[in-house]
Amino acid sequence: MALSARRLWRGSAASDGSSEPLTGTIANLTATVESASSVRLEWEYSGDDGVAFRLTRDGVVVYEGDGLSFVDTGLNAGTTYTYEIVGEFGTGDVTNTVSESVTVEDPNPGDIEWYVDIDYTGAKRPARIDERITVLDAPFDRGISSLKVVNPCKIYAYTGQNFSDAVIILTASEKNIGHRYYYDNQIWNDAIRSYEVRPTGWKWPKVNNQVSYNLSNGESVPVLAGSEHFSNCNVHDVAVDVRDQSTYNTFKGIISDNRRSVIFEQLSRDVCSVLFHNPDDVPYRIHDIHLQFENTPGTITVVRGEYPRLILRPGAMSAVASYLTAGLVRLYQHYLYAYQATNITNGVSSGFIDYVRIEMGIYDSSDRPDGGGSPWYAGNKTTAFFFDYIQNHAPTPSPNFIKDLHATFDVRNPDIGGKAWDKRAIQACNERGIDVDNLWREYKLWAYKQDGYDVVFYNGKEYYGDSFGIRHGDASNLIAAPFREAVRSVRVINPSKVYMFSQKNQAGAVMFTKKSIPDMYVPHFWRDEAWTAWAYRVMSFRVRPLSWSWPKINNQSNIRMNDGSVTKVKGGSNLYDVVTLRANPPVDVDDTTVHNQVKAIMADHMLKKHFDQASRNACAILHDHADEVDARHYTVKAWYNSNGNIGALYASKLHSYVAFTPNAMTYRGRLASVIAHEFVHLYQAAPSNYSSNVSVTAVVEGIADYATIVMNMPVNPRPAGGGERWNDGYATTAYFFYYITHQAPVKSPNFVKDLNRQLDPRYNNGRTWSAVYITEINARHMSVEALWREYKAWL
Ligand SMILES: [Zn+2]
Numbered sequence: 001m002a003l004s005a006r007r008l009w010r011g012s013a014a015s016d017g018s019s020e021p022l023t024g025t026i027a028n029l030t031a032t033v034e035s036a037s038s039v040r041l042e043w044e045y046s047g048d049d050g051v052a053f054r055l056t057r058d059g060v061v062v063y064e065g066d067g068l069s070f071v072d073t074g075l076n077a078g079t080t081y082t083y084e085i086v087g088e089f090g091t092g093d094v095t096n097t098v099s100e101s102v103t104v105e106d107p108n109p110g111d112i113e114w115y116v117d118i119d120y121t122g123a124k125r126p127a128r129i130d131e132r133i134t135v136l137d138a139p140f141d142r143g144i145s146s147l148k149v150v151n152p153c154k155i156y157a158y159t160g161q162n163f164s165d166a167v168i169i170l171t172a173s174e175k176n177i178g179h180r181y182y183y184d185n186q187i188w189n190d191a192i193r194s195y196e197v198r199p200t201g202w203k204w205p206k207v208n209n210q211v212s213y214n215l216s217n218g219e220s221v222p223v224l225a226g227s228e229h230f231s232n233c234n235v236h237d238v239a240v241d242v243r244d245q246s247t248y249n250t251f252k253g254i255i256s257d258n259r260r261s262v263i264f265e266q267l268s269r270d271v272c273s274v275l276f277h278n279p280d281d282v283p284y285r286i287h288d289i290h291l292q293f294e295n296t297p298g299t300i301t302v303v304r305g306e307y308p309r310l311i312l313r314p315g316a317m318s319a320v321a322s323y324l325t326a327g328l329v330r331l332y333q334h335y336l337y338a339y340q341a342t343n344i345t346n347g348v349s350s351g352f353i354d355y356v357r358i359e360m361g362i363y364d365s366s367d368r369p370d371g372g373g374s375p376w377y378a379g380n381k382t383t384a385f386f387f388d389y390i391q392n393h394a395p396t397p398s399p400n401f402i403k404d405l406h407a408t409f410d411v412r413n414p415d416i417g418g419k420a421w422d423k424r425a426i427q428a429c430n431e432r433g434i435d436v437d438n439l440w441r442e443y444k445l446w447a448y449k450q451d452g453y454d455v456v457f458y459n460g461k462e463y464y465g466d467s468f469g470i471r472h473g474d475a476s477n478l479i480a481a482p483f484r485e486a487v488r489s490v491r492v493i494n495p496s497k498v499y500m501f502s503q504k505n506q507a508g509a510v511m512f513t514k515k516s517i518p519d520m521y522v523p524h525f526w527r528d529e530a531w532t533a534w535a536y537r538v539m540s541f542r543v544r545p546l547s548w549s550w551p552k553i554n555n556q557s558n559i560r561m562n563d564g565s566v567t568k569v570k571g572g573s574n575l576y577d578v579v580t581l582r583a584n585p586p587v588d589v590d591d592t593t594v595h596n597q598v599k600a601i602m603a604d605h606m607l608k609k610h611f612d613q614a615s616r617n618a619c620a621i622l623h624d625h626a627d628e629v630d631a632r633h634y635t636v637k638a639w640y641n642s643n644g645n646i647g648a649l650y651a652s653k654l655h656s657y658v659a660f661t662p663n664a665m666t667y668r669g670r671l672a673s674v675i676a677h678e679f680v681h682l683y684q685a686a687p688s689n690y691s692s693n694v695s696v697t698a699v700v701e702g703i704a705d706y707a708t709i710v711m712n713m714p715v716n717p718r719p720a721g722g723g724e725r726w727n728d729g730y731a732t733t734a735y736f737f738y739y740i741t742h743q744a745p746v747k748s749p750n751f752v753k754d755l756n757r758q759l760d761p762r763y764n765n766g767r768t769w770s771a772v773y774i775t776e777i778n779a780r781h782m783s784v785e786a787l788w789r790e791y792k793a794w795l
Contacts, residue, residue: 019526022048022089023360029085032103036077039102042069043085050086051095058082060088075104078711111151112197117177117404118145126348129153132196134161145193149173151426152695154202154280157195164236164287165308166191168412169280171200204279207231213263217254219321221266222360229272230282233332235264236773237288244295250317251293260585262322264289274356275406284332299323302330322362329353334409340421344377351411355402358388365450371469373445376440377423389443396431404429437464445491454494455543459490461535465560472496475542477505487538491516495546497627502537507634509537509653512627514546531612551624552617559609563601565672567609573616578626579683583635584608588657590641597638597665610672611636614679621707622684622756630762631683651681658682673713680704685759687769695727695771699759702733704754722795727771740778748779 018679024047032040041055045245055063055070058081063070075081080103087095087433092420110126116139117123123139136144151174157177159166169175193484213221234700238260242248254650255263268286276282284304292311299315302308302322308331316323333352336345357363363381373382391401398404408425426436434442444467450455453469459482460466466482472494478488490498492515500520502508511520511534521535553574554598586605589595604612615636619629637657648664650658664671681704689696708715716731754777757763768772773786782790 003359022050022091022093024051024087024089024095026053026085026087026095027100029083029098029100031081031083031100031614033104033162033302034071036104036106037075038071039072039075039081039083039104040069040071041083041100041789043098044068044521044628045087046093047087048089050089052089053085053087055083055085067782077104077106077241096431098126109150111149111153112155113148113150114140114144114195116140116144117147118178120146120148120175123324127195127197129197129199132163132194134194135197136193145178146175147153147173147177152198152200153199156198157192158285159191159193160287161193162262162287163194163196163284165193165283167232168192168283187701188375204229204232207269209377210266210269210601213266215254215263215321216256217320219254219319221263222270223266224270224273224359224421227266227269230269230272230279232279232282232285233265233268233272233290235261235268235286237261237334239288239290240292242290244293244314247295247312247314247317248293250314251291251312251320254317254320260291264328267321267324267328268332270360271332271356272326274359274402275333275352277400277403280405281407281410282332283334283412286331289331298676300327302327303624304331307795311608318418319362322357325357325360325362327351330354334406334411336409336421336504337411344423345409345421347377347379347383347584348405350379350651351377351387352402352406354380354384358384368447368450371451371467372444372452374444374466376436376443385447386440386443389446390430390439394430394439394442395445396428396589398431401429401431441467445493445631449493452665454490454492454496456488456493457483457487457500457541459483459486461521463489463491463516463518469493469545472539472545475506475540477540479539480539482711484537485539486792487541488520488535489516489518490520495785497544497546497548498541498542500534500538500541501632502539503634504539505544505582505634506540507632508539508656509631509633510578511538512630527532546638550575553577553580556616559606559613561601561606561610561672562603563671565670567675568617568713569613570620570711573613573620575617576619576629577624577625579632580609581616581635583631585611585635585638588637588639590639591662592640592642592764594642594660594662594665595640598638598660598671604638607638610675611679614675617676617685617711618683618707621710622680622703622753624750627732628757628760629683630685630760631730633682636682649678653682653686656682658728665785670714673715674694676708676711676713678702680707685756685761687759687761689768693769696759698729699755701729702737703756705730705734706737706752709734710742720794726784726791736788736791739794740787743794744779744787746789751778 020163027044029041029043034040043053045051049687052064054061057072062072067602072342072753082099082101082103084097084099086097111129113128115122125140127133132252137649147170153171154169156163157168158164168177168405179383210223210228212223235438240248272282286308290307290309292309293310294313296313300313301311304312310327312323327578329352329596333349335349354363368385369382372386376386377383379722387402390398394413404426408421408429423436426439427433430439439464445456448469450606451469451472454472456467458465465488470476473562487500490513492498496514498513499506500511556569556574558569561567587604597790614631619626623629631653633656635656639657639659648661650659650721658675664674665673684703686699687696687702690700691697705715713736718735722735726733726736740748755774758773758777759769771784774780
């Protein structure tokens with residue numbers, strides 16, 4: 001060009017032959033970057049003809065000629081060049097000189113820029129949409145640290161070359177991607193081996209013509225809905241490392257070598273379609289899977305990383321599809337930071353594995369742990385079937401629950417990275433926003449129903465805490481921790497009678513219920529305030545159908561004593577087997593004299609017979625039905641001492657003993673009568689205001705003496721004129737009650753039973769008893785004062 005331009009140099013003489021200087025002016029030299037290596041230069045000229053321009057770049061001539069533009073090529077991006085132009089005539093005259101500097105920058109630097117260092121510093125490498133880069137040269141080969149997104153796009157960065165293995169997907173600029181972890185604490189920016197850039201709307205291609213595969217052992221690899229979207233999970237090849245020929249031969253008999261890849265691909269797609277919303281969510285793609293066959297004990301081990309392996313052992317051959325599924329879930333699923341490996345996160349993680357098995361039909365409802373298992377984060381099937389309930393069976397199913405919850409394990413999510421995983425994620429991922437503990441309670445009840453349980457017990461009130469279910473006819477003679485002495489609430493699923501006992505072996509005080517009770521701590525059937533809480537007393541239980549009744553006692557007979565008195569059989573007492581003592585009463589002798597006196601009348605070996613009959617008699621007088629008896633006694637201890645100075649015997653539901661004192665031998669004359677009186681105390685309602693309310697005391701003692709009257713046993717005689725006040729207790733009150741039940745113009749045969757029920761916290765709804773309530777339970781609804789006046793007049 002320079003030579004050709006040189007020929008343009010020519011002279012131009014003035015018309016008059018004189019030598020006038022030729023002139024011209026160059027203006028507006030512009031330098032425009034056209035590419036990363038070229039600059040377009042343009043200029044304007046006015047003046048005499050015959051000019052030739054000479055353009056230099058940093059002093060080097062790049063153009064000579066009479067044109068008004070030039071494209072300078074072969075330049076280096078990032079470099080500043082200075083151009084200078086001058087026009088020259090053949091006469092040697094010259095124009096003005098104009099210069100211009102320009103820095104060459106790529107006008108289209110790329111859609112993203114990778115940087116070696118964080119904060120967009122250090123070496124930079126651009127890439128464009130649809131560019132795929134398989135080899136990262138130094139200094140990028142192990143050190144991409146930050147990313148700048150110039151134009152909207154998706155960036156897939158892989159830990160393997162050829163777009164394989166783990167992938168991180170980015171759509172926004174990020175100053176330091178090194179803080180991201182994907183598993184095993186590996187830092188991302190040290191792991192990226194290749195990447196590709198795609199438009200934001202780009203999607204992985206679908207897989208067509210999927211088919212389920214039948215394995216030779218009868219199992220099948222299914223095709224799950226949506227799995228065709230997960231072509232990125234295709235396994236391109238399956239390498240085999242045979243360390244045990246026998247295991248390998250067994251495997252080949254189930255999945256032949258030439259079928260391995262297609263089956264692994266379908267399993268991979270199935271697994272991912274359960275765990276992920278879309279292919280971009282899959283953090284870990286597998287180019288090759290390495291199968292290793294060993295003969296060591298166990299089933300399958302999974303190794304993630306740049307050399308993903310499934311190590312198969314003989315145990316895995318029994319259910320190959322199931323174990324391969326579990327292994328592939330472990331390869332593809334999200335893992336939390338290592339420091340977050342808690343019992344709960346481990347349980348959730350293994351729950352994902354078995355949930356996939358449920359979705360794939362490998363597990364069905366028969367695999368659900370009995371009653372749902374416990375606790376919810378126990379992992380595996382326990383957690384998986386809980387998740388299955390939330391997703392598919394709850395009153396409002398949460399069809400995206402598993403995918404949403406699994407995404408909370410994705411450390412790529414900036415809302416999650418660096419934060420400890422919290423079980424509140426479960427609350428956020430279910431449609432109703434219920435926290436996991438309440439979901440678990442709901443699920444457990446559902447599972448108990450599914451498994452045919454009739455009643456559920458809880459160790460917390462309001463059906464909280466640990467639980468266990470039992471069925472009609474089931475009995476437990478010993479409640480294990482955490483329920484021992486801590487059953488707090490009961491839920492009745494199917495109509496049942498529930499008997500809960502204060503002793504092991506279904507003995508002792510019994511609480512009976514036919515309905516759910518949210519807090520059994522509240523009911524208190526004990527006079528002793530220190531023992532008002534049932535929850536801490538339940539030691540065994542039994543659940544019966546609603547139609548169940550206590551067995552009757554047959555062949556009852558009167559029992560005679562050496563002093564000629566008789567423990568009689570009260571009508572209806574054969575219905576009260578519930579109160580039959582299970583063991584002979586132990587004897588505690590503090591006073592030998594008293595013991596000898598009693599033994600002479602009632603030998604030690606006869607105590608149980610007498611006590612059994614006295615118990616049944618007392619209950620026949622106090623209760624309409626055996627279920628109303630609130631206290632059973634495994635044994636009633638006989639205690640002989642000389643300290644008693646008030647009662648002949650002392651009875652307590654809590655301690656289940658009767659104390660024989662010297663007075664027992666004389667007071668009211670006869671031992672049988674005294675035993676009858678005291679055994680009424682063992683089984684009657686015992687309100688807490690017994691000793692503080694005169695009328696309550698009178699009723700309790702009056703009913704006890706009433707029992708001896710109706711049994712025609714020796715009893716203190718009726719006071720003259722019936723006594724002074726109806727509530728003087730004992731014989732005074734007892735004969736008054738006898739009048740109401742047996743002698744009044746209109747008799748009230750159920751009066752004493754109704755009165756006892758009025759004092760029973762199980763029936764009175766917390767109402768503090770008052771004598772005015774006697775009006776409710778006599779046949780003519782008379783006040784107790786009116787009845788007393790009528791009784792006195794009758795006398
Ligand atoms: Zn008494």
